[in-house]
Amino acid sequence: MAAVAASTTLPAGPNHSVVVVGGGPGGYEAALVARRAGADVTVVERHGLGGAAVLTDVVPSKTLIATAEWLTIAESAPELGIRTGGAPVSPGDDQGVRRSLVDLQAVNTRVRALAAAQSADVRGRLEREGVGIVVGEGRLDGPSRVVVTPPDGGDEVTLDADIVLLATGATPRTLPTAAPDGERILSWTQLYHLDELPERLIVVGSGVTGAEFAGAYQALGSDVVLVSSRDRVLPGEDEDAAELLEGVFRSRGMTVMSRSRAAGAERTADGVAVTLTDGRVVEGSHVLIAVGGVPNTEGLGLAEAGIEVSDSGHIQVDRVSRTSVRGVYAAGDCTGVLPLASVAAQQGRVAMAHALGDAVAPLRLGAVAANIFTAPEIATVGYSEEGLRSKGSRYVTTTLPLARNPRAKMHGVHDGFVKLFAHPEAGVVLGGVVVGPRASELIFPVTLAVSHRLTVDDVAEAFTVYPSLSGTIGEAARVLHNSVAPTT
Known part of the structure; x- marks a missing residue:
């Protein structure tokens, strides 16, 4: 995290106005802290309360993974003396057996419903606490004003604030040569609209997101090919843990293509073809592009407000979430600190406590626990x-x-x-x-x-x-x- 200019905190008390741009964990947790401190708080959100974490990322992906976990657990049934009604699901069994047990349309219907319910719970909690909610896309008009464009293209709304928190998150990174179409070439936000389980899923990217979805879909019954540009899956994680997981993946029948980089993907008559940089072509029914995220900071008015960003477009913050401009804070994936919902939430809480003069402990990244939801x-x-x-x-x-x-x-x-x-x-x-x-x-x-x-x-x-x-x-x-x- 880069060093940023110091800013003077406001004395605690009512009548301070706070505008939060983004309703994800960093945004709604910050709003709750500020409201309880007596501030007048407004949250601006364009898609739905809870943000991507609730609607298209953490909640739906972990719900899907929890469903797949039942089939992973079932692998131990014969060892435990449990009959599975003639439907074996042990490693090495025909994946068609697994597919016959999964109604992906019902699974995804539940996934989307649970995400919507969680979003509604977040909205209800904010409303009970007295937080104002404005639907639309917010941008800065200077350091102490937010302009909101409604989704229907109506008249813009202007919100003045003593404190602004930017918590706009990130979106999936895409490849110019493999643009997602929501049908065969997919980003991870589009998986929850599939009605049928992919017969052969190619996953491009072996980081956390790629590994999680590869493992989940293999458990559900898809034939999975994991394309990794590095020597092993999860290159940024503990080496022993990554090697163990890759061994488990392979033992369950997954194809792991190490040191292989995707150059592009295109639709075929009945599926997709992924071309690698060495000229090889991998064919499948679907491809998931899981190559990281891009911060949602473009068009936010950062340069005009004097807020420093990194070369990658992330907002620069210090350990109490201050930006380079007095009174403007930032939290979550748009800062590039750590792409975890728990970190975003803590950044938001710390930001509001600091801004409103409460006692606060700076963020300690060394104490952050992280988890990869594989099996x-x-x-x-x-x-x-x-x-x-x-x-x-x-x-x-x-x-x-x-x-x-x-x-x-x-x-x-x-x-x-x-x-x-x-x-x-x-x-x-x-x-x-x-x-x-x-x-x-x-x-x-x-x-x-x-x-x-x-x-x-x-x-x-x-x-x-x-x-x-x-x-x-x-x-x-x-x-x-x-x-x-x-x-x-």
Whole structure:
């Protein structure tokens, strides 16, 4: 995050006007904080409350993944002694069997309904708190004024503000040679309108989004080809975790094309053809383009207001979400800090607390927990092993497989591990990785340890339920006790 000019906060109290542009997690969480502080708050949103996180990204994608998870769990049925009525779903089985079990139209109808219901819940909460809502597209007219263009092209609305928060999010990055058409060439926001399961889905991009959808659609019954331009899937994640996941993908029948870059995609008579930069052509029924996002900052009036942006178009902010202009803050994917809904929400809360004079702790990226919703899930917090190595930091580490955990054995879990990093003298927990079912839940005790600078002994001495998957976290801490120099 770039250094930005300091801005004077306003004294707490009523009658301060706050305009929030964008109704996603960064926007609506900021609005709630500001309203409870007594400010007059208006949220400007063009699509629906909750933003892309609720309507087209986090909520729908994780709902789809949760549906696919049932079929992943069913893989363990024979091992657990459960008959599946003659419909095997184990790895290596005919994907046609899986497809016969899935009504994608019903799945996507539920996905869209759940997203709409969550959006309505966000709207209802804001209205109950007394937050004003204006539907339309907002842009800055100087640092203290927002102009809103209604979706029907009617008269513009002008909103003056003491404080402005920009939380406009991001949209899927597309390839000029593979423009999404919503039918065969798809962005991740368009998947929820398919009525039939893709017979052969080509996923271009092996980052978090690509890996999540590749795993979900493979579980649902699609034949999946994952095109990765790097040596492995999830190139930015823990190496051991990424290698384990790629092995699981391959064992389940997914084709992973490493060191392969897509040059373009085009429709064919009954599907798509994806051309790689080396001239190879991969054919399928559909292709998903998952190559990152682009910040929604164009046409926002940033340059005219004097707000600094990066070369990538992201709004530059500091650790309390200030931009380079006094009274203007920004939160979420439009800032490029971390593309996580939880980070966007925290940025928004921190911004309003700072702007309205409340006590505030600057954002600590080192304490942010993140999760990849594959099967198995991959959760991380704190320093990564690559980060520690690149900085030349001294650390001790241990990795324990989940396969020897008694609760994992009961559930037929074979893939996964717990890895902890600690300071070799002080014993402070520096970070951790959890790979396994519900890793998003299991990472929480490690997050507490990192956030509060607990030692491995602090973690080791805390009780864990027997049997439980979290018991492996306690065991990993006990193993590290012998690797940490005793203090005198």
